[in-house]
Amino acid sequence: MTPEDLVAHYGLEPLPREGGLFRRTWAGPERPDGRPEGSAIVALLTADDFSALHRLPSDEVWHFYLGDPLRLLLLAPDGTSDTVVLGPDLRAGQHVQFTVPAGTWMGARVDAGGAWTFFGCTMAPGFTYEDYEHGDPAELTARYPAEAARIVALCRP
Template structure:
């Protein structure tokens, strides 16, 4: 399958601010406060695109489906940082699934080509809770990752 076929098959649309193309595949029933009980999306990142650094108030599970590996930068509230790679090479240290803890800054880009992945949340995603990463604040908080942060922030 090619990126163009994925775009057509899923009617993928741009993700506001974050980057990539997506389609929501599932929305759970509403909770008493009106938010969805859960959500699932599929996402395509082309070779020259990335998922900008952002954070959410709830855990989010990422799933690798097709294409190149996806390198993720994770910046924790305690100041620690780590890199994880989603992809098919399990024996080489890649994972097909990763849960990002709530309030962790996350950003990702394909490693050598395009990648197709999914994200699942419960309770579900709402745009009101999305927090976009700001370059100055993140490089001040995580100076050891300044170069990578700059490559994953949209101005």
């Protein structure tokens, strides 16, 4: 499979503000608050794009499917940071599935030297655009100064 094959097969479209291409593949029944019980997407990032830093009010499970490893920057509410790599090499510490805790700032980019990554994200309760909080580079670099360069590289207006 090539990125072009994946775009055609899934009908991937641009993911507003965050970046990359995506398609929602499932949304559960609607809850009384209007949110779906759960949701799932597939997404494609290429080396010339990234998933901008954002946070959500619920846990989000990331799943690696195809392509090159994906490097996630995680900025926790307690002021700490971490890097997680989604990919097929479990012996090298990569993850095929990783849960980002609610309230954690997250951003991702295809690992250095890679060309593209095809992955998925699942949430329960499901994603709504009202829940999405876009990262501000000035606020995030003030709170996480040790990650300033990576924060700037993973933010967009």
